[in-house]
Amino acid sequence: MARETVRPTVTEYIRRLKNKLMFIEAKNLVFSYKEDAPPVIDGMELKIEKGTFTAIIGHNGSGKSTLAKLLCGLLIPTGGSVTVDGMPTNDEKMQYDIRKKCGMVFQNPDNQIVASVVEEDVAFAPENLGVPPAEIRHRVNSVLKAVGMEEYAKHSTYKLSGGQKQRVAIAGILAMEPECIFFDEATAMLDPAGQRDIIASMKMLNREKAMTVVAITHHMNEAVEADRVIVLNHGKIYADGTPLQVFSDVENILRAKLSVPQVTELFYMLENNGCRCGTDVLHTMEAAERIEKLFK
């Protein structure tokens, strides 16, 4: 009898399941670097589901890096709360477990490389975790291969180019095997081919390894690849949705001092000049098809 009453309804059950899958949750998040300074993050509600690929965009100084550090527990919120997989980041005892789950590739690769030899640096995180030596060796080799740096395993980190350092930094985090990775403008120093490679590996991690990926970027063609785009402006969420929803509202994006993907901009201009073609286009091939149709 009593059992009957506590059994959840189907909708309730789905809600619970969804909550369980919610990986990172920020409630009324406020953060400022100094007490009297205006907050960098100003009252933010955010949920990131497990296994999703999210892109964060926003102009310089809009608080993207700060938000990422808050979400993976490197910074402690001054107001509100952040929980990672149910663990609040302001709980000192949970911090190590949170860091194990969330890796972060920082903006400046120079200051996140610890050792002077590539493979030693990649091995740093698993060494800290206490992984057995043979397993570390295996991880290092496979991760270096994944970022295309296996020939450089024995090279000195100091002599690498900026893009190569960035790849080593990414490998260093991958070797940790976290559940979630934040990429803070990880492709900023890469050439177009390198950028494509890294985006492809982000997608691969997301699809095949079911890893939660959060990519901060200034490249709109990178943001387009995500499942969800969050636009930050003055420490607040300015827009949030699928890439199509976010970018097709071109005027809104331009108002936040950002740009939209080139093809979307093209269609926006066409639309403004009286061509009824819509602005909900993100990829070049789609655009080509749409234009072809227009001319028929």
Add this chain to the structure above:
Amino acid sequence: MIKDITIGQFFPGDTLLHRTDPRFKIIILITFLTSVLAAKSTVAFMAVLCSTLILLVLSEINLRILLKSVKPLLFILIFTAVINLFFVKGESMLLHWHFIKIYKEGIVNAVMMVLRLVCLVVGTSVLLSYTTSPLDMTDGLERVLSPLKYIKVPVHEFSMMMTIALRFIPTLVEETDKIISAQKARGVSFDTGGLLKRVRALIPILIPLFYSAIRRAYELAEAMECRLYRGGEGRTRMKVPHVKGSDYIFLFVMLAVCVGIFLLNSYEVPFI
């Protein structure tokens, strides 16, 4: 210009000295230095010279590079030689001119002192700095010193500091070069004027350098935390040193040489 500074001049190679376990090399080096300092008689000294030569041949290090490492010591060498030459008194005087008296013992002493210093420097370079990568060296030091952990010596922290220093020295050197160029472009001159003026000209280099070093340190600490660093406890290493038979043989030979030199100390070459 600053780029020419090399720290930990390691010459990669694949000789016996390169292959020997760094921990063993440190102990072998200590044994070797002990025998160099212990050799008193001329016979023992000959043995020291021979073993240094053998090490030198084993390392396959270019002689010109080796001379470079001895060069900074030239002043000390000459100074030692002169002091020994003029101030050691003995029985057989070879030269007496005004107040200068040179004895045979003085010459022998001077030569021995100079050679002893050269042996010390060559031995250390050949055994350790030229044939061990800096990383292996810090690693080896950490392992050799690890028993000190039990008396609360922060061995791991020390070796981590060395690793990071080695990693950042080239970066900071490059940065210094950049700052110097930037300040020169703004018209700061570093090589004119008196001493005080030149020292003052360094301020616009040092302040940005310190600022950036501190910022780097802050970011590095954040990145290390993110990569789960929390000190030496529970940490494993990717490279597990495996001790080879040749390591033991090398160490054993060196210990034998050391004992031999102590024994040879009671023999003198008859004619010197």
